[in-house]
Amino acid sequence: MSLRVFIPLDAGSVAVGADDVALALAQAAKAGNIAIDIVRTGSRGLYWLEPMVEVATSAGRIAFGPATPADVPSLLDAITGNGQHPLRLGIADEIPWLKRQTRLTFARCGITDPRSVEDYRAHGGYKGLERALTLSSDDILADVTASGLRGRGGAGFPTGIKWKTVAQAQADRKFIVCNADEGDSGTFADRMIMEGDPFVVIEGMTIAGITVGATKGYIYIRSEYPHAVIAMNAAIAAAKRAGYLGTKVGGSAHSFDLEVRVGAGAYVCGEETSLLESLEGRRGIVRAKPPLPAHKGLFGKPTVINNVLSFAAIPFILDNGAKAYADYGMGRSRGTMPIQLAGNIRYGGLFETAFGITLGELIDDIGGGTFTGRPVRAVQVGGPLGAYFPRALFDTPFDYEAFAAREGLIGHAGIVVFDDSVDMAKQARFAMEFCAVESCGKCTPCRIGSTRGVETIDKIRRDERVSENLTVVEDLCNTMKFGSLCALGGFTPYPVMSALKHFREDFGPAPARLQAAE
């Protein structure tokens, strides 16, 4: 029997050489007449160890990493010999960083072949759908509601209520839309799951379809994610071949079909109504709500639009029951969150855990502080629209309400770490500049406010009437926060105001700034 070796094809692993390692290993094995079977998986999410090579043994998968093509000859010796190697990390599942996690959504990511329905099923896949097919729509809705699952895109709206609204709506057609326009810097969980376990997304969307009575779904993936587009398309084709999409889903009377659509580089299309406009082939201009997409969504029809991770959480809930999911978490934040540790961080990657872990544990304990070794000065949680938190707020538990109480948001759970070389006035300016570039232009506070924000912060950075201009920035932020149509203009004040509040010294007169930087 040939040796089974697992190497990720996740874009994050490929970006640091996974393809080169896989190629070198295949060539070396061929040259040495050694029978190996290389399976390209998703990533386990331990990115400082990528490319990670795993080999199947009777004791479990043994991991090695980070590997380079130069390591391949000795790695091949190790995996065909006694297993000893300087890059040996031990049994993959026992790596402490992985073992500490609670992987419900990411249970299979990095383990299975993302192109194989059989492999997905062999690891518990499609059990959620199988159970859903034995339940009534009301029973499924009761499960989703009782699980406490809230929209993982950032808004945190209860998924069960959204689905129920669409289920109760009367229409000739309904749609399921998956928001895979993961544009927030510091987030990559959607990309990872689409590349590493695309069937879990498909299964979640299929369950949504049979629950609300929709027969067609779209996955809107941003164009910056070409690997995810390929992986989703391949998985959809495989699911169709296996009878899990199309007519008679899983042998039932239900029909459900999926189609991938690719975005075109507009950040605002991550906003759900803008995304729907884009799917319809128009400019990604935000729609005023109401009507809610659940009543009038895609092509004016009732539409469930959820984030990738929301759909990906569904199969576990249906398979294991609402309680098994809701038992994790704190307060009104139930279940687990796939948290992404990014930026200037030593141990960056995906850490799925129950809500309630503190920011400090995530950054210092799990993330290991900065990659540069300098002190952590600020972290931005929740993408370009999330607040910057100083060390003083590191006791904040990871929970929707706890972050809101401290004028922040967890968003899509990306955390970007900055060391003490960061200039927070520059970061505040960037937040305004990004909003100005990406604004869809429909509402004035966002369109004009962001441009005025950039100009005013520039004045502050040039020491022009600093205190008056700070007042102008605060005023602008208030107008944007309460006057914008969507979260782009409405949340841009979070990074700006938090930078001002917690890092005021960076907005002071120039001499003080220079001293602080030294």
Added chain:
Amino acid sequence: MTTAYDAPYEPWDSKRATEIISEHSGIEGATLVILHALQEAFGYVPEPAIPMVAEALNLSRAEVHGVFTFYHDFRKEPAGRHVLKLCRAEACQAAGGDALAAHAEARLGVAIGNTSADNRVTLEPIYCLGLCATAPSAMLDGRVVGRLDEKRLDALLAEAQR
């Protein structure tokens, strides 16, 4: 991974454009799909294609032009032979991306968003490749590169300038 950038693009040909448009015009909300397909074939969306798309989808030229100009991805003229996208978003900023961007600009003699004088490299910003745990990151003609430092960037630039 192979992307459109690896293959030489087809020269503009209205008959070919008609084929591409009719291939997709039957689907719902086809505008972006068609613009992507045209750009994949020609390397950009040639101006004469806009009224053709409008006619096929029963839209006004203004509507199609509006869609075309709204999205950052669509090009109105061909890019350089290679396209180097540097991530300029927060996670890469935190990991030293600003200095790398300045280095690339100096090496190529163009500001981000422009094509080098010899037409070999188009240097573009990109706002997040989702490689934030291996920042800073870049994409050269569809190939992703993480853990960028000056040495790795120089190698990418040399490759792009060849």
